[in-house]
Amino acid sequence: MKLLEKLEDPDRPLLGPNVKALKFWGLLLPESRSKKYFYLFMHFAVTVFTATEYIDVWFVKSDLALLLNNLKITMLATVSVLKxxxxLLWQNAWRDLIGYVSRADLEQRATSDSRKLALINGFTGYCRKITYYYWFLMYTTVAIVTVQPIFKFFSSAAYRLDVQSGNGTYLQVVSSWIPWDKNTLPGYLLASIYQTYAAIYxxxxxxxxxxxAIVIMVFFRAELELxxxxxAALFDDEKSFGDMAFMRRLKECHRRHTELVKHSRLFDSCLSPIMLLYMFVCSVMLCVTAYQITIETNPMERFLMTEYLVFGVAQLFMYCWHSNDVLYASQDLSRGPYESAWWSRDVKYRKNLYILVAQFNKVIVFSAGxxxxxxxxxxIRILKGAYSYYTLLSQSQMNKT
Known part of the structure; x- marks a missing residue:
């Protein structure tokens, strides 16, 4: 597709669409001062909106259904604001990471090794699928959230009559506090515009x-496998092999792994605080959404909640899955030198090889705090914890009834 081709960047063959998305949504700030202030204002507006969601918790605390719905949206919005x-605060660190990934990726793409090229192309295609499918899932969720009030108004005659007679309230796009009356049509429309903007942005x-972040994780795994x-090819090309060739290859492998460890730790320092909060938020969000699905009687509402639950689970799963891949690829890296023809070489080569293996013992793993x-x-532990919270919440409500 031509649209997807425009997202590609020859200078960033792996991260092209991702960097363009970061620039489009203002996470990578432009050099222009006016554009930079524009994006900062947009960020500030959504941050203020998230604060109004917390204020709204106070006003809906007596209604459990509204409270749960508000909490799951508000907590997810809090994670987004933190991201x-x-x-923005660690902009230089993220630029350094993106620059390293692009530079290392281009270096490996210059190879003539068909096995390595096939691996690189496979990972690149995988990153595109992850990126575009994730975008589709997220924007589908946003579309459902934004059109839900309109759909309910036209599909439910009872709801429509209640609103028109003043016996009911308008269904909000996202529950939030607004300093004007949301139950009048003008006030509701203004609130809906602001809420829709916040949901989309x-x-x-x-x-x-x-x-x-996920594509960078995939890069780390690909770089470890490469x-x-x-x-494994340290002792290849026996005719031209010598001390100089071996030491050159050895030093290059050591340099690449040192850079890999350095930037993986930088990446982890940027991501770890967010994932710590997100794991807690996800446990609550999954618990609340699962409970809402069980008590909801409207099939459409239940479908929308299920879609939201799927998105929440998929979001956390992709982080854990790809981090897990990096961990196992890092643990398997030390096998590489032993897959070479080390056994047929002199002791001096084996000693240098052992030093490289010791370097590879620095396992790369990402953390949540x-x-x-x-x-x-x-x-899996988070899912178990969410199920425990769900059981506790269900039993407490059954005891009240």
């Missing part, structure tokens, strides 16, 4: 940040 805030925040291939690693096992 953007940290991205917040969705842009999430998609651009998450897909960029490095393993190069380590200082408490846990970002792995599939952690994801």
């Amino acid at each position: 953007v805030t940290t991205f 917040g969705g842009g925040w999430i998609t651009s940040f998450d897909t960029n 490095l393993r291939i190069d380590c 200082p408490f846990t690693k970002l792995t599939v096992a952690t994801f």
Whole structure:
């Protein structure tokens, strides 16, 4: 498709669409001062909107259904605000990461090794699928959230009559506090415009940040696998092989792994605080959404909540899954030197090879704060915790009735 082709960038063959999304939504600030202030104002407007969601919690605290619905949206919005805030504060670190990924990726694409090229192309295609499918899932969720009030107004005669007679209130796009009456048509329309803007822009925040982070994770895994291939080829080309060739290859593998460890730690320092909060938020959000699905009687409402639940689970799963891939690829990297013809070489080569293996023992793993690693096992524990919260919430409501 021509539209997708325009998202490609020859200088960033792996991160092209992701960097353009970051620029479009203002996470990577432009050089122009006027455009930079424009994006900062847009960010500020959504941040203020998130604060109004917290204010609204006070006004709906007596209604459990409204309270739960508000909490799950508000907490997810809080994570989004944190993502953007940290991205702006640590702008130089993220630019450094993006520059490193693009530079290292271009270096590897210059190879003539068909095996490595096939691996690179496979990972690139995978990153495109992850990016575009994630965008589709997020924007579908945003579209459902924004059109839900209109759909309910025209599909439910009872709701429409209640609103028109003044016995009911308008269904909001996103529950938030507004300093005017939302139950009048003009006030409701103004509130809906602001809420729709926040939902769309917040969705842009999430998609651009998450897909960029996930593709960088995929890059780390790809670089580890490519490095393993190069380590296995340390003693290839026996006719032209010598001390100089071996040391050159050895030093290059050591340099690449050192850079990989350095930038993986930088990446983890940028992502870890966000993932710590997100794991807590996701546990609450999954619990609340699952409970709402069980008590909801309207099939359409139940479908919308299920779609929201799927998005929440998919979002956390992709982080844990790809972080888990990096962990196992890092652990397997030390096998690379032993897959070479080390056994047929002199002892002096084996000693240098052992030094490289010692370097590879620095395992790369991403974390969620200082408490846990970002792995599939952690994801399963979160699901178990969310189910426990759901059971507790369900039983407490049954006891009240």
